[in-house]
Amino acid sequence: MVHVPVGTHVSQRDKHAWNAHEYEEWDREFGTLFEGYPEGELRARAEVSLPCHTSVFPAGQQLMVDIPGHPLCDDLVEAWQETRGGIVRGGEMQVGGFADEEDVDVDPVDVAVRTAVYAAERGDWQWPVSDDPADWVLLADWYASGLRRREGSTLHWVIQREDLIARRFERTFTTFAWNP
Template sequence: MLPRNVKIIDQVRAEALRRGIPAADVEHWLGLARPSALLKQQGDGPIVGAIRGPVMLPADAEDPQFPLIAAIDCAALPADVTDLPLPADGHLLLFGWPEEDGYGQVMYVPAGVVVEEREQHPPGFSPDDEECAEVYAEIPQGDLHLTVDISLPYVKTIPGPPWSPPLPGDPPFEKMAEVWQEVLGDVPDGPFSYEGHTTPLLLGGYGTDCNGFNPAWLGANRSGHSGKDGPPDHGDWVLLAEFHGGRQGGATIYWVIQRADLRERRFDQASVLVYWNP
């Protein structure tokens, strides 16, 4: 683990112990830490992708339904930067729209495939439209620099229907999530330290709060209904990527997918959520 991430874990541990959380519970929760990639338009890390670059697709690929948010060069990512079975090369294209009724999709272009440039603005998303132009202005184009990050469960358990997903473990884990949120907010190069035009993107990890729930769980259970014998079987859904789009009040796009579909490159099976908090 990099010194930066060791320092973050140490800060979480120290604050949790200061609050009287039992040491055994603290260490159990810290054992849930997962590697993740934080991509920002500022920083001195290697360039691994770009925000709103040209849309390059094979000739036989369908036109995307939504604007391109980010293109990730998989070959530029270190192999262990996440614990996801990401492609070793090629480009991962993340499409979406950071609005209340937004949606999105994922496309993958293998290395060596001949591509052609497509229209950057799909029908209905013209920059000549005043509202669309405002969104584009808040998502500036630019390279994405990598920070090797670390992730812990971010959301708290919320009382509600039987299908409400708890955090792993017992009640102390809710308190640990509160500690994590506070520490993460003070990390100088973390996902919430951005100012101006840095448009952070997360790959892997647990992701951040999606209206109080784990985004991967919500992606697996879009209807929110419990199964016949209790909570539904949500499979092995994971957060593929998360984008904080700079919209006034906050708008976040989550791309989630089952690990098996990711391994088999079935990106059409991904689910996309947009959490808009005006």
């Protein structure tokens, strides 16, 4: 997904730059998988999006905690998981809303923020990064069901709210999760 405003100067960049992992073999393997994934038509529709997580990483902390102020969060997530199949027609790509990921308790946006902070500390991310998940928003997530031997794979595109407002989409940060 790319948005290029009229009159914007563009240049080619490393299409694998989103990956903050240090493992070259891992990079090559997933690069090959992504290159071989079939492209298809993308159609939009409005659907319900509710949180499917029960924990957060507070800004600057290493350990996750239950979502503050939501003592019934587990019950709400369980109820949503049981009923959403009859309400939402699942798809592979979701734009906006709440991030979803198979078998995780923490908000995938929180994980992306922690990964962006780590990438910035390593020098792999050149722009300012807030460590507060409240400063970030989900642009899209993609449940890559068609990746052979990578079932349960999800990509999340997140962006800081101020960058979204300013349409600085080059500052979109991407994470990849795989639950074998």
